[in-house]
Amino acid sequence: MKCQNCDKPATFHITELTGGKPQELHLCEDHVREYLTQPGSEPAAASGMAAVIAQHMVQQMAVGQTAEELAKLDQQTCPFCGISFHQFRNQGRLGCPQDYVAFAAQLEPLLLNIHGETEHVGKVPKRSPAGSEHRTQLIRLRREMNEAVAQEEYERASKLRDDIRRLEEAKD
């Protein structure tokens, strides 16, 4: 099969999921590099990050991860805020603190690329850091409640609101 942009054989087959309908792309090595380094449509402030990510992904491909493996990682979403890794790649900003857990596999090499390190050294909050994880549950609960309201599932929304209140009032 030929690359859709030139006459070379297509060695990468990517299924793009943005914009509703799945889009099949068949590209050669050169054009897939070009495709992955296209800047997103987000404001300039974020494009610095988006460019770092794109460049990083091209490097990963050079190391042997196939475009299919990358596409699968792209589709991963955060169960708390709902953002996909693909959306993060485009806008250069994460959706919620839980993304660092949900996308841990993708982010670790990225952090290494940016900072040369992957572990925090330095100040720690005085109160229990575990309290943070406990509070972060609220992100998922609030989103689910909004969705329940939107879907007119008021009983479920009401139960979620009770869960939220309980968590908010609980001491860390």
Next chain:
Amino acid sequence: MGGIVDIDKLSRNCGEWLRGAGPESDIVISSRIRLARNLADYPFMSRTTDQDRARIEKDVQDCLMNSEHAGRLLYLDLERLSVIDRQLLVERHLVSREHAEGSGPRAVAIDEGERFSLMVNEEDHVRMQVMHSGLNLREAWALVNRIDDLVESKLTYAFHPKLGYLTACPTNVGTGMRVSVMLHLPALVLTRQIEKLFRSLQKISLAVRGLYGEGSQAMGDFYQISNQITLGKSEEELMKQVEDTVPTIINYERQARDHLIREAHETLHDRVSRAYGILRTAQTISSEETMHLLSSVRMGVNLGLIEGLEIPTVNELFIQTQPAHLQKLSGSELDTADRNIERARYLRRHLNKEANGQARSN
């Protein structure tokens, strides 16, 4: 309750970083430390609803304005401020351009000395900074660290034991800390060595930016040197990294100045005098030209080539000739052409009084 009552009074103050005091202040303008923090129970900004943002803003406001510091803080809702007032805050380095031009519930808390400012709902939920005149990162850190402890005692931050403080952009994760020093480097620019300096700083992971931070031009020969990495090094190490380069850069600038005095004294003196002359007599002048000329004049004062003019005055002129400040001072909105006339009038008034040795009124 003393201190600042409103933003109008603020515009007439001389901010902390303009004092022109502090060690090595002929070249080092100011030191700044910024911390990025997010509350654990809300998404990052890109996924917040307006309701989330309103609640975040209320939580942070309650925390600050119920604390012992409340009497010294001015808390401003950015949505309620005029465009000029928001621009004024940018010009005084109290908020970023992104914050001023953003939308949705957002605010800033400022202390009366303009040393401390805390933005709510900018790129992260909380961005707090402390500025100090001259080279003084240690004192800046002491204050910002204390305020961070205060906010954290009331609100739960998003924090991961392995990754540190969690931020919307992975480039800030870990310490969430940006350490920067603002330097005036006109001689390095004149002797065309500034590019070489940038490249050598980039090699040791330091970023160089213009007067108003990320993406800004290097107007007036002002450059901000800051750390690029925030993860895997402690706050102490990050400060040290920036601090350690400053004496070397100061040395390069001084050497370049000495070189100009030795090898091109007449040319340098002429350049500086012409700059002073234009500023004192122009009838209309743009912001860009003013910055450019004031930079020469500032160097001239430092090198003793211009007499009867003080550095704090020059520093203040840099600020007061900016667009929002001018309009605030004149009490009306002005288009570019009128601003250019007003700017020239302001410069004539302040520079000629100074030259005649008259006392300046505030």
